[in-house]
Amino acid sequence: MAHTKNDILTILGTPIKPGESKEVNFDVANLHTSTPINVPVIIERSKKPGATVLFTAGIHGDEVNGVEIVRQIIAKGINKPKRGTTICFPVINVFGFINLKREFPDGRDLNRVFPGSSSGSLASRVAHKLIHEIVPHADYILDFHTGGSGRFNAPQIRVVKDDEQLNEIAEIFGAPFVLYSKNLNKSFRHTCAKLGKPLLLFEGGKSFHIDDVVTNSGVNGAKRVLNHLNMLNSKFKVSTPKKDCIFISESKWKRAKYSGMFKASAKISSKVQKGDVLGNITDPYGKFNYFVKADNSGYIINVNEAPIVYQGDALFHISTALRE
Template sequence: MAKDIIINDDIIKQGERKHIHLEIARLYDSTEMSLDIEVTRGKEDGPVLFLSAAAHGDEINGTEIIRRILASQSLNDIKGTVIAVPIVNAYGFNTKSRYLPDRRDLNRCFPGSSEGSLAARLADVFIRDVVDQSTHGIDFHTGAINRTNWPQIRACLDDTEVSKMAKDFAAPVILNEQLREGSLREYCYNNNVPIILFEGGEALRFQKNAIQSGFDGTLRVMAGLGMIDPSALPVPETNPQYLKNNYWVRAPQSGILITKKQLGESVEKNDVLGVITNAFGQYSVDITASNAGVIIGATTSPLLNQGDAAYHIAQRE
């Protein structure tokens, strides 16, 4: 007999699909801050996979990826359960902000506490009602405002189940990245819930390639876990590149960036990535790669101050 899934006294039985609305807090004017969850349980027992997006409220490509998964035929006949949370930080989503009302970053507040700050309370509900009932997870992110990311999985690859999920997802890049204190990935790692983090595109935008990569990858992970039939799934266009040691190349001078390299391009040490000039072309300063690697992220703004992050590069494993 499969274990019950219970969220806020609501029992979701095998073969059921339920929408659950949880009130987290009230804002100054009594506006409700809520967490909405949709649980889909197949008739047969299997893994419990959570899908979460917009923990950083302005990172909305993942919200669209989960919306498409929820609308997909694939969900009609699954083994196991999908717990979908397309908007974890509803406050940030509504205000187009990465943060919570107390200006905290939710992804540094896990596991949270029922008596802590607003961010800690939201983290606590998310952990108890979603993560602690799951066997696996995928968390969706994008670059920050004015930064875009090549579709990539970030994961701690020393865990074999995590490593398998990353490989099955088959995004163009798999970045072996250590855990940050207070992050959802750290909590999951310490509590044996294999999790991968998807990064793709830019905050406050829908980017077709990132959304497609996230959607296809999620279905491939579900197939890898035995939750859906793999035969109808699209084959990945390329094998993922395994990367590590990511670093940002910063603008050596303020000015206007004329970019020479695109996301996903391979670069050699000392390659010119872009040139900083001014509106009259009175100077020209090269931005160069300090190591060989692949461009996994970049600024989308041509206006840079000295020290602003311009290109995010990771080295091959």
Template sequence: MIDLDDILPGQFKRIDIEIERLPSHTLIDMPVFIYKGKAAGPTLLLTAGIHGDEINGIAILRRLIAEERLQPDAGTVIAIPLVNIYGFLQGSRTLPDGKDLNRSFPGAPTGSLARRIAHVLMNEIVPHIDFGVDFHTGGKALSNFPQLRCVFKETQNVALAKAFAPPFILNSGLIEGSFRKAAAKLGKPVLVYEGGESSRIDKLSVEEGIAGVMRLMHRMGMITGDPPPPAVYPTKVLQKTSWLRARTAGIFHSLVEYGDYVKKGQRLAEITDPYGSVRILVKAPHEGYIIGLNNNPVVNAGDALIHLGYDLLLL
């Protein structure tokens, strides 16, 4: 286990945790960046790349490291920009055996590669932390407007989310096998940030993620000085979400952008055939906000098209 007592106040240290070897016998390490403040305070964990093709979180942490913005005045920051190095090398969400790392927690020292990596994270890193943010993106061709997912019935979750102040905060339950649920069982709240789509850099998602981390550190007393600027998009808290799905196959034409506010009954999209004889409208079943959008123009019946967040809540 990493020993934070080995790191002096005000010191930065990079530690490379040995994970496994490639079939070529090339050693795979997981770089961990640790920043310790001169004063005592909480320990924040920032993780990205649990899904190897989700690049925006990696870009967020890379920027924060390169711009030397993670050194706290009080407390400690642990940043792991790339957890699933195997998936990153393959441009894949999963590991070489097809396992999803974010469904393999809390892991085990033996078994699948995913369970081994999860075990390292849960035993080497999580015992040290007080709270964390895990950075993700939407899936293939599915863009998420920058958002934080947390459990509303947990007051600490909500307080941390409000401190991060993303454009949207969503009520999201814990998924079995996920990093978030495994950490929660140990009393360590981890929020999930979602922004953009896989295999593609989204500038807005990166900028909002960086700003959110700085706001969170400031609110938790980890950095001093002038507070970070307020969010470009004032935070909206949404209790419910639902995916609108294609009723038929065809060509998907969105009439809205992600982040848009829409009214009940508003036309959101249409699906046409390639020949001009079929046109099916997609309308909003509720007023709300577009928090996710399919960027693939060719869809099949049942495909997720538009993620609608609604039931605005004042916290």
């Protein structure tokens, strides 16, 4: 969607000319106290034509590390493009973010209501507005997430297996891992795929937590993608990933055989061999100690950091097959 010199972009009713910077307000509903909520969307346009990249985070209100990545992209000026346009939307689910809750106040998961409806639930209305008023302007979307409560994700990109364009951009992003996963129905990623909008979903860290390694992986990946599109301002250096990206085509969870107190000893992102001790489950009374062992060799892409686990809880996410 390369723009011409006279191309005016209108987002949420605000016109933005090439060369302009604007902060527009994404508002859907007031708080229950009737206090208005102004959710800023930051738009930076170069005078030179080019692609439009949308950075999003905070679809789940407790996933603050994703918000931190987009915050740094703005604070460092990475979003000021050499050509083209960037749109930064750091906190989509501001209602959840205020309460540090994953869902909306009505309990709905925003990532399960896309493409939404203008007359539906609050989450559905936010989804509808995002899909109709912001997404149409984007050529590429980078959406930042974290793992769930207590479960720490290695920095990773998630894409569908058979999309060549997404595979190429995922490799350019340069996160340590690319995990092939299907698009979930009614998710932001699934809706964007149906609209023909290439979306990279970044996962890293866990909810209620900001981790420097995860943040750096997200920010550096964003820089590499912008650089690939010839949009990155020349004052920024692009780092080469420390090691080649590992594409994981299949993986499975190692689950707790017993309930108890849990301590992981295997490190996130490490490679383990079948039979290696990954951690142990004990009881509070010092009578019982069970060693959790790897069922197969592979990379650890998620570690449960909760101190207490129940039988059947997911402890480690381990790769079982890599891309050939």
